[in-house]
Amino acid sequence: MPSTLPYNKLTRLENFGHSLSAPSFLYCPTSIEEIHEAFLMAKKEGLAVTLRGAGRSYNDAALNSLGMVLDLQGMNKILEWNPETGVVTAEPGVTLEILWQVVLPDGWWPPVVSGTMTTTLGGCLGMNIHGKNNFKLGTIGDHVLEFTALLPTGARITCSPNKNGDLFRAMIGGMGMLGVFTSITLQMKKMDSGLLQVDAYPVRSLDEHLKALSDGAPQHDYIVGWLDTMNGGKNLGRGQIHAADYLHGEDDPNPKETLKLEYQVLPPYIFGVFPKSILYLFMRPFSNNLGWWGVSTAKYIASLRRHTFRQPHAAFHFLLDYVPNWELSYGRGGLIQYQSFLPQETAEGAWREILTMSLKRSLPSYLGVTKRHRPDDFLISHSLDGFSLAMDFKVTRSNRSKLAAMLQEFDQIVLGAGGRFYFAKNSETTPETARRFLGDDTVERFRALKKRTDPDDLLESDLYRRVFG
Amino acid sequence: MPEPIISIPPATPLNPRKRAILVGASSGIGAALARRLAREGYTVACLARRADLLQTLCDEINRSSGETRAVPYTHDVTNHKVIPQLFKDIVTDFGGLDLFIFCAGISLPVGLENFDFDKDQATTEANYIGALAWLNPVAELFQGLKKGQIVGISSVAGERGRVGNPSYNASKAALSCYLEALRNRLTRHGVHVLTVKPGFVQTDMVKDAKKLFWVVPPEQAAEAIWKGIQKRKQDIYVPARWRLVMWVIRNIPSVIFRRMSF
Numbered sequence: 001m002p003s004t005l006p007y008n009k010l011t012r013l014e015n016f017g018h019s020l021s022a023p024s025f026l027y028c029p030t031s032i033e034e035i036h037e038a039f040l041m042a043k044k045e046g047l048a049v050t051l052r053g054a055g056r057s058y059n060d061a062a063l064n065s066l067g068m069v070l071d072l073q074g075m076n077k078i079l080e081w082n083p084e085t086g087v088v089t090a091e092p093g094v095t096l097e098i099l100w101q102v103v104l105p106d107g108w109w110p111p112v113v114s115g116t117m118t119t120t121l122g123g124c125l126g127m128n129i130h131g132k133n134n135f136k137l138g139t140i141g142d143h144v145l146e147f148t149a150l151l152p153t154g155a156r157i158t159c160s161p162n163k164n165g166d167l168f169r170a171m172i173g174g175m176g177m178l179g180v181f182t183s184i185t186l187q188m189k190k191m192d193s194g195l196l197q198v199d200a201y202p203v204r205s206l207d208e209h210l211k212a213l214s215d216g217a218p219q220h221d222y223i224v225g226w227l228d229t230m231n232g233g234k235n236l237g238r239g240q241i242h243a244a245d246y247l248h249g250e251d252d253p254n255p256k257e258t259l260k261l262e263y264q265v266l267p268p269y270i271f272g273v274f275p276k277s278i279l280y281l282f283m284r285p286f287s288n289n290l291g292w293w294g295v296s297t298a299k300y301i302a303s304l305r306r307h308t309f310r311q312p313h314a315a316f317h318f319l320l321d322y323v324p325n326w327e328l329s330y331g332r333g334g335l336i337q338y339q340s341f342l343p344q345e346t347a348e349g350a351w352r353e354i355l356t357m358s359l360k361r362s363l364p365s366y367l368g369v370t371k372r373h374r375p376d377d378f379l380i381s382h383s384l385d386g387f388s389l390a391m392d393f394k395v396t397r398s399n400r401s402k403l404a405a406m407l408q409e410f411d412q413i414v415l416g417a418g419g420r421f422y423f424a425k426n427s428e429t430t431p432e433t434a435r436r437f438l439g440d441d442t443v444e445r446f447r448a449l450k451k452r453t454d455p456d457d458l459l460e461s462d463l464y465r466r467v468f469g
Numbered sequence: 470m471p472e473p474i475i476s477i478p479p480a481t482p483l484n485p486r487k488r489a490i491l492v493g494a495s496s497g498i499g500a501a502l503a504r505r506l507a508r509e510g511y512t513v514a515c516l517a518r519r520a521d522l523l524q525t526l527c528d529e530i531n532r533s534s535g536e537t538r539a540v541p542y543t544h545d546v547t548n549h550k551v552i553p554q555l556f557k558d559i560v561t562d563f564g565g566l567d568l569f570i571f572c573a574g575i576s577l578p579v580g581l582e583n584f585d586f587d588k589d590q591a592t593t594e595a596n597y598i599g600a601l602a603w604l605n606p607v608a609e610l611f612q613g614l615k616k617g618q619i620v621g622i623s624s625v626a627g628e629r630g631r632v633g634n635p636s637y638n639a640s641k642a643a644l645s646c647y648l649e650a651l652r653n654r655l656t657r658h659g660v661h662v663l664t665v666k667p668g669f670v671q672t673d674m675v676k677d678a679k680k681l682f683w684v685v686p687p688e689q690a691a692e693a694i695w696k697g698i699q700k701r702k703q704d705i706y707v708p709a710r711w712r713l714v715m716w717v718i719r720n721i722p723s724v725i726f727r728r729m730s731f
Contacts, residue, residue: 008609404483427482
């Protein structure tokens, strides 16, 4: 039965890559009471509800066809901040940008951040984000001291590792399917400097690339790789590694200066003259196989010069925010990101097969990013002792079905190699592929918890219906 | 001849099934379009008055595709009151909408020297008012979604008023004009509106007519319309040669035109 809400009130919401969309009734609550009212209205109208933060998921995690979407970006107050202990309590709509700008001047930095600072804390916890230091400091969930939540039943709960522990470990990474975070308490990490010491060096093959990540990780605070996905053969897997370390004590002679917000600003001009805000328009003509082959080859050549330098935290971490609206440069069809997590032993073989296949079918990824990971003990977990490779694919009207088919084949390769997937990315995961890496036990436990917190199945999203439906 | 089984890979977020509503699906251009869209993997809501013909069409489409791609809904376009709820029901059933085609139309010939208001009213109700009743909720939805395609089957007969069937000409002229206004309104929202102007098509409408030429089978019309949808054309003539002919006819001065008897 359709709801009584008029269809001219439907808004089209998209994924971060502008390649998927769904019409929804969008509401923007600014308080817990308003969220509760929205739940009641949704129940009355027979609508499913999806929670949405900044909408930075590359897939349909924050999309809900013909349902209700609660955009929580308006609940963005810092509730408490203690500069002595580094403990911050914030509403779920607080973005990483607001967070670091509040804590950095006092000498702290969020221990785990995503590649963009526009994500909200609610979203970060819902997906249990990882950063360039997952191998050392885990996911953001590992730094949550406590959170409060509103359940679809109307109940309000407080969870911590020792209180309602099962819900704590399920709601973090729970994709917003069990309840809505109403306040989040995190432990920040003490910083002696606003700068990181960065070492950038090239790697010539996939073998060398993965070895650099696994050898480098124990010696650094952050490590991340760029992988040249546009060139194969003997150059397959070549790229550039960036390894970064905190500065301690006397390493930074002027921490008062470097910890200031003004010091952390991302430069607004490329090469000092070209305004970044319109750069994406000029990137468009290059947004094809030949253009990106040129860009990737040039980038690799530029990376051959090994160099070390100092970089502010914001500039090192938030690479996705460097070029405003970069995702629009991919054109009308947008992009989709495919990220796979593979154990150390099988990563090379599986990615060799995947990269070679994408080049052979002329459906290459335009950008590849590698990281080093460690496992975590949250219920829905994407991590393991190994590596991840994130690949960005351009989506066009003519390549959609071929791309979907290729990504489904990738899934089989990854799962065959003991890999896992992350629910903020990848659009082709099915119930079968999800069960293969999560295991029946995990799926059943998640379902049981959902029955407890959301007996009427109020919270659903396109992602949830696709993978757990 | 039985249609070969056309299977399409299962829907995924990257490769979703497109959904269409087709008003006037039971025969003629509508039926051919329903088959053509189903072959492309569309899920089509087929609306028409004649329930038996509709059911036969949908069964045939679903059999040849091996899955449900055509869903019948019995509907008379002159029954305006039910349209808003029916539209919502279909959109809910399908989980959304990508394409709307208005293909319903009747022609009630009136002799050269006769006048018949009842026939005129019935023609206008079905061809124009019925279209308005559908186009309004569809346009509203697509405007909010900032995405969608609308197709209206008008006619070359709407380009000028002629002696043969004044209210048919007028209803199609009104439809073409309304579709143009809709196009102007919706372009800024990213919605595509296509006006189709067929000449003579081998359907029930022309079965008693004489002096026909350039008659095309409905399958050819459906193919041309499908191409127009894919290429996001603004208006198309079927067959295309009518475009030049109608340009000439549109520009014949009245002093000559009013003395012609076609």
